[in-house]
Amino acid sequence: MDAVTQLQRQLVDYTNSLFHEGFLDEQFNQLQQLQDESNPDFVVEVVSLFFQDSERLLNELAKILEQQNIDFKKVDAHVHQLKGSSSSIGAQRVQRVCIAFRNSCEEKNIEGCQKCLQHVKHEYTLVKNKLETLFKLEQQVLASGGTIPMY
Amino acid sequence: MAALQRLGQSSLSTSASSYVSCKAGEMAVLDQFPAGLRVLVVDDDLTCLKILEQMLRRCLYNVTTCSQAAVALNLLRTKKGCFDVVLSDVHMPDMDGYKLLEQVGLEMDLPVIMMSADARVCAVMKGIRHGACDYLIKPIREEELKNIWQHVVRRKRNEIKELEHSGSLEDNDRHKRGSDDVEYASSVNEGTEGTLKTQRKRSNAKEDDVDLENDDPSMAKKPRVVWSVELHQQFVSAVNQLGIDKAIPKRILELMNVPGLTRENVASHLQKFRLYLKRLSGVAQQGGIVSAFCGPVDTNVKLSSIGRFDIQALAASGQIAPETLAALHAELLGRPTGNLVTAMEEPALLQASLQGPKCIPAEHGVAFGQPVVKCQPNISKHFPQSIMFVDDASPMFGAWPSNGLGTVAPGSNLVGLNPQNNNMLTDILHQQQQRQQQHQKPQQQSALSESSRSINVQPSCLVVPSRSSANFQAGNSPVDQNYSYNRSAVIDYSLLSSQSNNSSLNVGQISGGDLKTTGVLSGYSGPGSISPSASSCSVSAEHNTSQQVQNSTLTFRAARQVPGLVPNVADIQGSYRAKSGEVLDQGPLRNLGFVGKGTRIPSQLAVDEYELPMNNLNHGKIYLTFSQNRLALLGEL
Numbered sequence: 001m002d003a004v005t006q007l008q009r010q011l012v013d014y015t016n017s018l019f020h021e022g023f024l025d026e027q028f029n030q031l032q033q034l035q036d037e038s039n040p041d042f043v044v045e046v047v048s049l050f051f052q053d054s055e056r057l058l059n060e061l062a063k064i065l066e067q068q069n070i071d072f073k074k075v076d077a078h079v080h081q082l083k084g085s086s087s088s089i090g091a092q093r094v095q096r097v098c099i100a101f102r103n104s105c106e107e108k109n110i111e112g113c114q115k116c117l118q119h120v121k122h123e124y125t126l127v128k129n130k131l132e133t134l135f136k137l138e139q140q141v142l143a144s145g146g147t148i149p150m151y
Numbered sequence: 152m153a154a155l156q157r158l159g160q161s162s163l164s165t166s167a168s169s170y171v172s173c174k175a176g177e178m179a180v181l182d183q184f185p186a187g188l189r190v191l192v193v194d195d196d197l198t199c200l201k202i203l204e205q206m207l208r209r210c211l212y213n214v215t216t217c218s219q220a221a222v223a224l225n226l227l228r229t230k231k232g233c234f235d236v237v238l239s240d241v242h243m244p245d246m247d248g249y250k251l252l253e254q255v256g257l258e259m260d261l262p263v264i265m266m267s268a269d270a271r272v273c274a275v276m277k278g279i280r281h282g283a284c285d286y287l288i289k290p291i292r293e294e295e296l297k298n299i300w301q302h303v304v305r306r307k308r309n310e311i312k313e314l315e316h317s318g319s320l321e322d323n324d325r326h327k328r329g330s331d332d333v334e335y336a337s338s339v340n341e342g343t344e345g346t347l348k349t350q351r352k353r354s355n356a357k358e359d360d361v362d363l364e365n366d367d368p369s370m371a372k373k374p375r376v377v378w379s380v381e382l383h384q385q386f387v388s389a390v391n392q393l394g395i396d397k398a399i400p401k402r403i404l405e406l407m408n409v410p411g412l413t414r415e416n417v418a419s420h421l422q423k424f425r426l427y428l429k430r431l432s433g434v435a436q437q438g439g440i441v442s443a444f445c446g447p448v449d450t451n452v453k454l455s456s457i458g459r460f461d462i463q464a465l466a467a468s469g470q471i472a473p474e475t476l477a478a479l480h481a482e483l484l485g486r487p488t489g490n491l492v493t494a495m496e497e498p499a500l501l502q503a504s505l506q507g508p509k510c511i512p513a514e515h516g517v518a519f520g521q522p523v524v525k526c527q528p529n530i531s532k533h534f535p536q537s538i539m540f541v542d543d544a545s546p547m548f549g550a551w552p553s554n555g556l557g558t559v560a561p562g563s564n565l566v567g568l569n570p571q572n573n574n575m576l577t578d579i580l581h582q583q584q585q586r587q588q589q590h591q592k593p594q595q596q597s598a599l600s601e602s603s604r605s606i607n608v609q610p611s612c613l614v615v616p617s618r619s620s621a622n623f624q625a626g627n628s629p630v631d632q633n634y635s636y637n638r639s640a641v642i643d644y645s646l647l648s649s650q651s652n653n654s655s656l657n658v659g660q661i662s663g664g665d666l667k668t669t670g671v672l673s674g675y676s677g678p679g680s681i682s683p684s685a686s687s688c689s690v691s692a693e694h695n696t697s698q699q700v701q702n703s704t705l706t707f708r709a710a711r712q713v714p715g716l717v718p719n720v721a722d723i724q725g726s727y728r729a730k731s732g733e734v735l736d737q738g739p740l741r742n743l744g745f746v747g748k749g750t751r752i753p754s755q756l757a758v759d760e761y762e763l764p765m766n767n768l769n770h771g772k773i774y775l776t777f778s779q780n781r782l783a784l785l786g787e788l
Contacts, residue, residue, distance in 0.1 A: 031202065036209075049197045077244070084242075087289055087290040090290070
């Protein structure tokens with residue numbers, strides 16, 4: 001019993017830290033609230049989709065930015081999409097970098113774009129790790145017979 | 152035992168409730184209403200798609216998701232009537248969301264809500280312009296989706312209104328529509344003015360209603376005669392021949408000599424016609440008020456306002472007939488749109504009207520059908536000055552091709568465009584033209600122009616000298632393409648101007664308002680918006696112009712749309728036409744739609760179309776340009 005409570009507390013703390021540190025925003029709460037009995041793995045599913053999609057986009061971006069003639073339109077389109085999906089799951093920091101990224105893109109600033117790409121990759125990896133940790137904690141809570149506390 | 156008792160109770164309560172079933176049933180439907188709303192969500196971003204799906208499910212909507220625009224479009228086509236509303240992302244690789252939006256607007260009458268992480272004003276504006284009923288910025292929250300059913304209801308309501316509208320006299324609905332539209336207007340830059348106008352409009356409409364009802368209460372039940380543009384022209388020329396005071400249904404009927412038409416038909420149409428004239432004259436007397444009046448209210452209102460102006464001009468110049476004609480076209484034909492159009496014999500119009508029950512599109516279609524041809528040729532050909540301008544303008548035309556017009560050569564681009572429209576319209580117009588030709592002094596420079604000339608009565612009526620100068624300057628500043636057009640437009644004015652100096656002065660005070668009105672009339676817009684910046688003097692000219700412009704505008708758009716369609720254009724003219732007509736109605740249309748609603752927005756929108764990025768920044772100037780463009784088009788043509 002104690003172990004479960006402790007795990008739950010840990011989960012809550014960890015979740016709160018993600019918000020405090022700006023990795024996640026309110027939109028992630030929305031996501032959690034969308035999860036219900038009819039769709040018990042909703043958050044995990046959505047976030048996995050986000051991971052897949054983001055990785056694809058980041059790879060594409062890296063490819064485009066390596067080329068001699070950079071198709072800024074494409075860059076912009078990809079970044080735009082990344083911005084859309086990251087904002088939809090509440091990955092706030094990724095979203096913010098995307099905004100800067102788009103600005104560089106608009107200026108056709110190659111160097112700026114490359115920097116932004118590194119930056120966004122970094123943020124993406126961070127939030128991915130954080131979210132994976134979060135999900136693991138949740139699994140542990142569930143495995144120990146507890147319920148996921150609502151925020 | 153307990154269980155049995157409970158059973159008994161429950162059955163009791165059931166039966167009890169069934170007593171109320173009638174009302175309860177209705178209520179139940181209402182209670183559940185948004186539940187089950189059939190929503191199609193299109194987004195290439197699977198993450199978003201999944202979230203949206205879940206959110207929409209939470210709202211108890213019936214959700215269909217789709218990650219490709221093309222697939223969505225197919226789905227919509229094959230399962231017509233299976234969706235109530237479409238939610239679409241803007242940026243999609245296989246098909247731009249705007250394209251989808253436009254396509255949906257053309258092919259089906261469905262509210263489309265755009266979504267994007269792009270919150271820039273120009274992006275939202277583009278959505279509106281293409282006919283989005285809403286634009287949600289990502290990330291989208293559940294609360295925003297809870298409300299989307301309102302778009303479905305609104306759309307349905309409008310449809311119903313339109314139906315009523317068509318079933319009875321158009322006048323009844325004016326004020327209703329006007330009030331609805333005011334929302335739009337006010338949201339833009341309008342505010343108080345809009346309300347004022349609406350109120351004014353309302354009282355006006357009420358009077359009209361009373362009159363109509365007293366005179367002919369049973370009208371709505373009689374078999375309806377479709378007053379096609381052609382028929383209406385016959386009517387108008389008969390009235391003109393007799394003189395409006397002496398025109399009685401019987402005589403008109405004789406003059407028209409149309410089999411199947413009854414005296415009653417003519418009588419009721421005459422009634423509307425008279426009301427229309429009355430309104431026009433009323434406006435003329437209240438010069439100062441005009442601006443308040445004209446503004447944003449309804450399409451109809453705007454039309455009438457234009458008509459009024461024309462009348463003024465006519466009165467001043469002494470030539471009423473042609474303008475009256477034009478005004479009437481706009482007013483009488485324009486409004487009933489849905490019905491009239493459908494009934495019309497002309498294929499082009501038909502197609503345009505077929506799109507749907509919506510009045511607005513239809514109106515546009517109708518209005519533009521004839522006018523387009525008419526106006527353009529007249530202006531350019533008749534006036535030497537205009538020609539000069541044209542030369543200047545020609546470089547500008549170059550810009551057009553980029554828009555999709557490609558094929559068309561500079562000077563002759565417009566003409567080229569016209570042909571497409573003209574062809575379609577030509578047949579229809581021919582007759583009219585012949586009738587009208589008396590008014591015009593045809594100068595045949597181009598073959599195309601010939602057809603158009605006949606209709607052009609309007610140009611001659613309006614004259615505003617002073618204005619042209621204003622336009623020129625304004626035109627120069629902002630938009631290149633437009634600019635060239637402007638010049639030509641200007642020219643038109645000057646040519647026309649000689650007649651209506653007086654009127655122009657009056658207008659002057661009102662100009663802001665008037666112009667706006669004009670814009671609306673033109674429907675297509677731009678013209679109205681222009682006014683603010685334009686000098687007051689020009690106003691009257693504008694009005695006249697505006698009507699012409701309407702036509703021209705239509706053409707213009709059609710041409711414009713072509714770009715997208717271009718590949719096919721050549722072969723398809725016929726079919727294309729339909730599309731262009733439709734497009735006009737809805738897509739850019741949105742402009743039209745707005746126009747119909749009486750909002751000034753249209754002009755803005757229109758402007759946007761031409762000048763991609765500038766959108767809102769230079770409203771004043773842009774407007775001018777825009778309208779001028781139209782004018783220019785006319786001139787060129």
